Amino acid sequence: MATPYHVQSPRSILLKMIATKQQPPALPPPPPPPKLILQPRQRTSPAMWCAAIVCFAFSLLLIAAGAVILVVFLAVRPRAPSFDAAGATLNAVYVGSTSPAPYVNGDMTVAANVSNPNQKMDVVFRSAAVELFFGGRRMAAQALPAPFVQRRGQSQIISVHMVSSQVALPPELAVAMVNQVRSNRVVYTIRGTFKVQAKLWFWHYTYSMSALCDLELTAPPCGVLVARRCITR
Numbered sequence: 114m115a116t117p118y119h120v121q122s123p124r125s126i127l128l129k130m131i132a133t134k135q136q137p138p139a140l141p142p143p144p145p146p147p148k149l150i151l152q153p154r155q156r157t158s159p160a161m162w163c164a165a166i167v168c169f170a171f172s173l174l175l176i177a178a179g180a181v182i183l184v185v186f187l188a189v190r191p192r193a194p195s196f197d198a199a200g201a202t203l204n205a206v207y208v209g210s211t212s213p214a215p216y217v218n219g220d221m222t223v224a225a226n227v228s229n230p231n232q233k234m235d236v237v238f239r240s241a242a243v244e245l246f247f248g249g250r251r252m253a254a255q256a257l258p259a260p261f262v263q264r265r266g267q268s269q270i271i272s273v274h275m276v277s278s279q280v281a282l283p284p285e286l287a288v289a290m291v292n293q294v295r296s297n298r299v300v301y302t303i304r305g306t307f308k309v310q311a312k313l314w315f316w317h318y319t320y321s322m323s324a325l326c327d328l329e330l331t332a333p334p335c336g337v338l339v340a341r342r343c344i345t346r
Contacts, residue, residue, distance in 0.1 A: 194227060202336060203219075204221065206219045222273070235262060237312060241259050242306050245275045245303055302326065303326045309321070322345065322346065327342045
């Protein structure tokens with residue numbers, strides 16, 4: 114029970130008045146929470162359902178096609194055809210020294226071995242060409258008769274006649290060729306470029322391939338192949 118003012122001392126009354134003034138003002142009441150307005154749910158249109166079904170079916174078709182291609186690849190294991198020089202003869206080499214630059218005439222025959230290592234797939238050579246180089250300078254070029262088919266596991270020897278006529282050479286290459294002929298070791302490079310089509314049942318695909326062969330022959334007129342190194346890629 115509180116003590117009446119007339120009984121309290123003046124000091125107690127003064128202290129109560131000071132304590133009342135030091136109290137912080139009362140905070141205003143918090144605002145009411147916002148009201149949620151629920152929107153009516155929109156129904157999905159039939160066009161969107163059709164588009165979703167088409168996309169899903171297309172995704173399944175892509176997955177199935179990828180699986181079929183993977184199974185066929187693992188079963189067939191396709192390999193690129195190979196190109197090799199089974200033999201070569203250097204029939205003639207003549208280096209002239211007329212101005213303004215030396216030139217060379219040459220005659221070479223290459224027995225090219227083209228083979229299909231695949232046991233379950235045929236290949237068709239749509240185009241084929243062979244170039245002859247000496248020291249990086251092109252000496253001759255010859256197109257092979259195309260198209261021609263290579264059955265599975267089949268090899269074929271194609272005779273390629275390379276003729277160089279009045280081919281200008283830098284002086285250093287002319288000197289190098291003369292020295293190689295004198296030393297009975299002439300080094301040439303042949304490059305083959307091919308456009309190949311692989312055939313497996315109803316599936317066809319086309320790609321390009323190339324081959325490089327370094328050939329070492331004895332001197333003409335009866336030069337024979339003594340060493341070779343071929344790479345197909």
